[in-house]
Amino acid sequence: xxxxxMPARRRLVLLERLLSNYTEKNITSQKIQExxxxxxxxxxxxxxxxxxxxxxxxxxxxxxxxxALSREFNFDGEVRHCCIVGLGRMGQALLDASELYDxxxxxVAGFDTSVNKTEVLSSSFPLHPTTLMKKTIIEEKISYxxxxxxxxxxxxxxxxxxxxxIKGIINYTPCVLTVPKDVLVENVGLLTALETLSVMGEV
Amino acid sequence: xxxxxMPARRRLVLLERLLSNYTEKNITSQKIQExxxxxxxxxxxxxxxxxxxxxxxxxxxxxxxxxALSREFNFDGEVRHCCIVGLGRMGQALLDASELYDxxxxxVAGFDTSVNKTEVLSSSFPLHPTTLMKKTIIEEKISYxxxxxxxxxxxxxxxxxxxxxIKGIINYTPCVLTVPKDVLVENVGLLTALETLSVMGEV
DNA sequence: ATTTGTGAACAGTTTCACAGCG
DNA sequence: CGCTGTGAAACTGTTCACAAAT
Numbered sequence: 001x002x003x004x005x006m007p008a009r010r011r012l013v014l015l016e017r018l019l020s021n022y023t024e025k026n027i028t029s030q031k032i033q034e035x036x037x038x039x040x041x042x043x044x045x046x047x048x049x050x051x052x053x054x055x056x057x058x059x060x061x062x063x064x065x066x067x068a069l070s071r072e073f074n075f076d077g078e079v080r081h082c083c084i085v086g087l088g089r090m091g092q093a094l095l096d097a098s099e100l101y102d103x104x105x106x107x108v109a110g111f112d113t114s115v116n117k118t119e120v121l122s123s124s125f126p127l128h129p130t131t132l133m134k135k136t137i138i139e140e141k142i143s144y145x146x147x148x149x150x151x152x153x154x155x156x157x158x159x160x161x162x163x164x165x166i167k168g169i170i171n172y173t174p175c176v177l178t179v180p181k182d183v184l185v186e187n188v189g190l191l192t193a194l195e196t197l198s199v200m201g202e203v
Numbered sequence: 204x205x206x207x208x209m210p211a212r213r214r215l216v217l218l219e220r221l222l223s224n225y226t227e228k229n230i231t232s233q234k235i236q237e238x239x240x241x242x243x244x245x246x247x248x249x250x251x252x253x254x255x256x257x258x259x260x261x262x263x264x265x266x267x268x269x270x271a272l273s274r275e276f277n278f279d280g281e282v283r284h285c286c287i288v289g290l291g292r293m294g295q296a297l298l299d300a301s302e303l304y305d306x307x308x309x310x311v312a313g314f315d316t317s318v319n320k321t322e323v324l325s326s327s328f329p330l331h332p333t334t335l336m337k338k339t340i341i342e343e344k345i346s347y348x349x350x351x352x353x354x355x356x357x358x359x360x361x362x363x364x365x366x367x368x369i370k371g372i373i374n375y376t377p378c379v380l381t382v383p384k385d386v387l388v389e390n391v392g393l394l395t396a397l398e399t400l401s402v403m404g405e406v
Numbered sequence: 407a408t409t410t411g412t413g414a415a416c417a418g419t420t421t422c423a424c425a426g427c428g
Numbered sequence: 429c430g431c432t433g434t435g436a437a438a439c440t441g442t443t444c445a446c447a448a449a450t
Contacts, residue, residue, distance in 0.1 A: 001405050005441060013398045014390065018379040028409065035381050041443055048411055056410045056449050073402050080401060089296040094393060099377050105397045144400055168400035170393065174302050176221040178238050186400050187217065188391035190297060190373065194308045195216045197347055197371035197389050198283060199276050202204050208419065244421055251433055260428050260431060
């Protein structure tokens with residue numbers, strides 16, 4: 001894993017997503033190219049990092065590839081605990097997170113600065129005021145946070161999360177978060193995503 | 204713009220986000236490094252693509268940099284029209300999209316396959332059944348779609364959007380969408396983002 | 407016959423290091 | 429003097445093209 005290039009890792013994650021919704025028994029690099037848009041050459045190299053030796057002719061066995069991806073990324077180990085920080089409209093929309101059912105990730109807590117929110121809303125896991133964040137994150141062994149607060153609270157809550165020893169943040173806010181190098185951030189805010197689309201499109 | 208490398212474009216978008224929330228009059232490449240985590244060398248090169256000549260010593264003038272970014276990315280031209288496809292919990296959470304207020308993007312329509320949804324919900328822009336998608340996208344000159352449907356509808360609605368001539372899709376579903384090369388996709392689904400975080404983190 | 411897996415060539419991106427500017 | 433802007437070097441990632449596998 002150590003020496004899989006970063007762009008390859010991102011593609012392999014998408015390959016895992018792709019194969020999860022793929023029903024054929026076998027798949028060729030050519031077929032993946034049609035479905036995902038990357039060149040078949042780079043797909044073969046990406047897959048070669050996984051160390052599967054498929055046996056040519058019919059392409060890869062879907063199940064074998066998926067297993068190799070899970071193994072390499074440790075998606076078959078212990079389930080990773082996550083929390084939602086910010087229970088506004090967006091945070092509430094993620095509360096059920098049916099998407100994560102059957103995945104390697106599980107939301108085990110929600111936080112909001114407003115005690116009102118944490119008391120009124122209900123979910124299958126406990127909702128706490130942010131004052132209990134440190135305690136909960138440590139006790140529940142939470143690795144990742146999903147940040148869905150207002151932009152004026154974003155950096156201060158990111159700071160708090162870092163203090164709690166979080167390993168990564170999914171940033172749904174339109175802010176650039178300042179965090180130490182060992183804390184990873186995925187920026188998935190709507191405005192950021194729209195600006196990126198628009199900018200990648202210009203010839 | 205033509206020859207700004209893709210990784211540089213992504214950073215420049217984040218630089219734009221960063222500066223939008225930055226109140227000092229001047230900023231140095233060193234300061235950006237502290238805030239965003241990229242090396243000061245690469246920041247200077249990224250900015251050099253914009254063709255601003257700042258005049259050393261005190262770093263860049265924040266306002267000048269922001270203006271150059273807006274100019275380069277055409278954020279100061281006509282507002283780009285967007286639509287939400289899928290009015291479930293997530294789609295509804297994006298309906299107000301206060302985030303886009305004062306930006307280069309505006310949501311002008313929402314769609315759902317269920318007429319029920321489009322009739323019951325209310326928003327500042329019209330909600331239509333997907334049967335009216337082609338008509339509306341053309342009439343309203345909609346460039347970008349925000350896809351928040353269930354995973355079993357994701358590809359078929361992506362197909363429809365492509366047929367309507369959409370330029371890019373913000374994909375909030377956990378699916379990999381198959382689209383022509385000239386249609387761009389930003390994958391911001393929760394599961395995809397969590398898997399990416401986890402995979403980028405492994406040493 | 408078809409498709410993988412991979413050295414070697416190529417292309418793209420980042421870093422280094424320093425001249426030049428205010 | 430501190431900071432930018434940028435050639436040139438170093439590094440990283442992608443594509444080519446073909447031998448090996450079945």
